[in-house]
Amino acid sequence: MNKEVKCISKVVKEFTRFAHQYDDYNVIQSKVAKTLVHKLPCDYYKTVIDIGCGSGSVYKNCLNQDIKVDNFFVLDSSQRMLDIHPTADTVHKICANFNDKSFFDLLPTHQVDLLVSSSSLQWSTALNITMDRLSLLSPLLYASIFTSGTFKTLHDVAGIVSPIYDTKTLQEIIQEYYTEVVFEVRQYHLAFKSTRDMFKYIKQSGVSSGERKLTYTQTKDLMKRYPLHYLEFEVLFVEAKK
Numbered sequence: 751m752n753k754e755v756k757c758i759s760k761v762v763k764e765f766t767r768f769a770h771q772y773d774d775y776n777v778i779q780s781k782v783a784k785t786l787v788h789k790l791p792c793d794y795y796k797t798v799i800d801i802g803c804g805s806g807s808v809y810k811n812c813l814n815q816d817i818k819v820d821n822f823f824v825l826d827s828s829q830r831m832l833d834i835h836p837t838a839d840t841v842h843k844i845c846a847n848f849n850d851k852s853f854f855d856l857l858p859t860h861q862v863d864l865l866v867s868s869s870s871l872q873w874s875t876a877l878n879i880t881m882d883r884l885s886l887l888s889p890l891l892y893a894s895i896f897t898s899g900t901f902k903t904l905h906d907v908a909g910i911v912s913p914i915y916d917t918k919t920l921q922e923i924i925q926e927y928y929t930e931v932v933f934e935v936r937q938y939h940l941a942f943k944s945t946r947d948m949f950k951y952i953k954q955s956g957v958s959s960g961e962r963k964l965t966y967t968q969t970k971d972l973m974k975r976y977p978l979h980y981l982e983f984e985v986l987f988v989e990a991k992k
């Protein structure tokens with residue numbers, strides 16, 4: 751097999767302003783979706799499927815960036831998120847869980863031009879199986895996946911192992927299914943005025959930090975010992991062709 755893997759692994763550091771100024775718990779995911787859509791190579795696709803579409807960041811960024819799609823399949827395991835996702839004649843909503851065995855039965859039977867997924871695949875419980883299925887759907891994958899570098903210092907201080915995949919494991923699995931792959935690692939910092947605000951953000955954003963495994967007293971202690979005024983996020987961007 752003629753494999754071309756450009757592990758650019760360019761580490762791009764991006765700093766956001768204080769989280770509280772945004773009143774938006776998805777500030778990092780929003781930036782990530784925008785960056786991912788910027789990477790798309792064409793401005794027209796007949797069919798796209800968005801895995802873990804949430805409230806429609808990818809779809810909205812496609813509209814904003816003038817990317818036309820005839821049929822936009824959007825998939826999420828949460829009906830509530832699908833209800834929030836914009837509706838249009840071109841949008842086809844699918845409620846399905848990529849960790850379920852029956853997942854594949856709910857997907858379009860024909861291949862789509864592009865498979866896209868932003869900030870969702872880190873929740874795959876068996877990424878090998880998920881990728882094996884997803885790679886059959888389209889010859890092209892554009893994805894952003896949070897890595898174990900997310901909340902790194904927090905995990906180190908708390909003595910917790912990240913519940914999500916590390917960059918190397920993600921890259922190895924993806925390379926098994928695609929012949930031409932370009933990776934880019936971006937790091938984001940989200941600054942807070944106080945540690946209390948930071949921990950409130952973790953709780954309310956629903957981003958799992960492993961912090962919930964701690965007791966109240968342990969969390970208090972962790973808040974005292976956390977040395978940074980920001981939270982760390984690490985995202986692997988994937989551009990993959992079969």
Ligand SMILES: C[S@@+](CC[C@H](N)C(=O)[O-])C[C@H]1O[C@@H](n2cnc3c(N)ncnc32)[C@H](O)[C@@H]1O
Nearest residue numbers: 783802803804807826827828847848868870873
């Ligand atoms: C962080 S949000 C990202 C949403 C959107 N892609 C964005 O960029 O803003 C993750 C989404 O993945 C969905 N999700 C998580 N696990 C899933 C699973 N096993 N199957 C399908 N969707 C899943 C969640 O419901 C949520 O809407």
